[in-house]
Amino acid sequence: xxxxxxxxxxxxxxxxxxxxxxxxxxxxxxxxxxxxxxxxxxxxxxxxxxxxxxxxxxxxxxxxxxxxxxxxxxxxxxxxxxxxxxxxxxxxxxxxxxxxxxxxxxxxxxxxxxxxxxxxxxxxxxxxxxxxxxxxxxxxxxxxxxxxxxxxxxxxxxxxxxxxxxxxxxxxxxxxxxxxxxxxxxxxxxxxxxxxxxxxxxxxxxxxxxxxxxxxxxxxxxxxxxxxxxxxxxxxxxxxxxxxxxxxxxxxxxxxxxxxxxxxxxxxxxxxxxxxxxxxxxxxxxxxxxxxxxxxxxxxxxxxxxxxxxxxxxxxxxxxxxxxxx
Numbered sequence: 001x002x003x004x005x006x007x008x009x010x011x012x013x014x015x016x017x018x019x020x021x022x023x024x025x026x027x028x029x030x031x032x033x034x035x036x037x038x039x040x041x042x043x044x045x046x047x048x049x050x051x052x053x054x055x056x057x058x059x060x061x062x063x064x065x066x067x068x069x070x071x072x073x074x075x076x077x078x079x080x081x082x083x084x085x086x087x088x089x090x091x092x093x094x095x096x097x098x099x100x101x102x103x104x105x106x107x108x109x110x111x112x113x114x115x116x117x118x119x120x121x122x123x124x125x126x127x128x129x130x131x132x133x134x135x136x137x138x139x140x141x142x143x144x145x146x147x148x149x150x151x152x153x154x155x156x157x158x159x160x161x162x163x164x165x166x167x168x169x170x171x172x173x174x175x176x177x178x179x180x181x182x183x184x185x186x187x188x189x190x191x192x193x194x195x196x197x198x199x200x201x202x203x204x205x206x207x208x209x210x211x212x213x214x215x216x217x218x219x220x221x222x223x224x225x226x227x228x229x230x231x232x233x234x235x236x237x238x239x240x241x242x243x244x245x246x247x248x249x250x251x252x253x254x255x256x257x258x259x260x261x262x263x264x265x266x267x268x269x270x271x272x273x274x275x276x277x278x279x280x281x282x283x284x285x286x287x288x289x290x291x292x293x294x295x296x297x298x299x300x301x302x303x304x305x306x307x308x309x310x311x312x313x314x315x316x317x318x319x320x321x322x323x324x325x326x
């Protein structure tokens with residue numbers, strides 16, 4: 001065994017301390033380069049809009065570019081899978097939506113687990129869904145819509161931003177509760193679905209309020225109801241599905257940031273703090289409020305618990321509807 005003199009021992013200890021500090025340096029200095037925020041849908045939908053608002057705030061706060069990258073397809077699973085496989089260093093994040101909680105049951109052979117393969121960062125917003133129809137459809141209430149659908153079985157299509165989205169499942173729940181014969185047409189995001197709804201290629205949609213409401217205000221779509229238990233402050237005159245005769249019809253969407261499992265907790269904490277800082281700003285709250293969204297404030301642990309509960313909740317709806325995607 002070697003024995004060191006005091007100077008040598010001091011030098012050795014200094015070296016070990018330097019090495020330990022060097023090991024902590026990446027987290028302390030994070031981010032040192034641009035960060036990707038992957039969105040599993042096409043540009044223009046609610047997930048994309050929320051991601052871009054948060055990306056700008058994170059860029060301003062942390063001094064590096066946070067760049068949104070759209071990877072649509074398979075009900076957002078393509079984007080989620082790419083992030084699950086990414087290096088857990090904080091430089092690849094995923095803007096997760098309620099869709100991923102639904103997909104855990106809806107898809108039989110997912111290559112990832114939304115709970116086990118990701119580290120939750122922060123819930124960002126919650127939004128109501130809104131039942132909108134093409135103005136050419138001769139209905140002005142949910143009751144009139146149900147009557148029309150029963151008089152025209154198989155002739156009406158409903159759009160979604162992809163199989164497994166809350167938009168899709170709200171439509172399936174509507175079919176289940178009414179017995180209506182309507183055809184589901186999935187898209188790769190809300191934006192292309194809305195385009196076809198306005199063009200009357202499809203006739204109705206349970207879209208997220210942020211992407212649909214501007215078109216309602218412009219007169220391009222007609223809103224019939226919101227899908228949350230309470231009315232929306234953005235559209236206080238619009239009845240809920242419950243008020244329209246559908247007991248316990250409560251569907252809302254949520255969006256937040258997650259990272260690959262194994263991302264250092266100090267990086268997750270730094271990102272969480274930056275998101276909360278952004279969501280505390282009145283101007284950011286107003287941006288989301290204008291879209292019909294409500295900002296949230298969670299710790300990573302709280303968001304993780306929330307995702308788990310959502311997977312369990314939506315499993316019940318998926319199984320009841322009989323919906324499945326291979």
